[in-house]
Amino acid sequence: MSDAFLQIFLMVINTANMLLIVWFIIGLLFAFNVVSPRNQFAGAVHDALSRLFEPALRPIRRVMPDTGAIDFSPMVFLMILNAIGYILQGALR
Numbered sequence: 001m002s003d004a005f006l007q008i009f010l011m012v013i014n015t016a017n018m019l020l021i022v023w024f025i026i027g028l029l030f031a032f033n034v035v036s037p038r039n040q041f042a043g044a045v046h047d048a049l050s051r052l053f054e055p056a057l058r059p060i061r062r063v064m065p066d067t068g069a070i071d072f073s074p075m076v077f078l079m080i081l082n083a084i085g086y087i088l089q090g091a092l093r
Contacts, residue, residue, distance in 0.1 A: 006088050013085045017078060024074050025051035034078070 026046045029035040035042050053074070060073040 004090060008091055010085055010088055013081050013088075017081055019049055020053060020074055020078060020081075023053060 023046060026035070026042055026049075030037045030043070030046065037043055037046075057073045057077055060076050061071070064073060064076065
C-alpha cells in the first residue's frame, strides 16, 4: 500500500517539475518579447503557475543572495524536488 502512495508522490513531483519548467519558459518568452505579456492564454498560464510556485520560491529567495536580473530560485527548487524524488525512489527499492 505504501508503494502506491510513493508512486503517486513521485508523479506529483514530476508534474511539478514540468510545470515549473513551463512557467520558466513562458517567463523567458515574455522577457525576450517573443510572446506578448498581453497574450491572454500565455498570461493566464504564467499567472496561474506564478501563484502556484511563489509560496515555495519565496523562502528560497530569502536565503539566496541577490544575483540581479537572474533568478536562480526555480533551479534550486527543481534540485530540491529531484532530490526528494531520488530519496523516495531509493525507498521504493
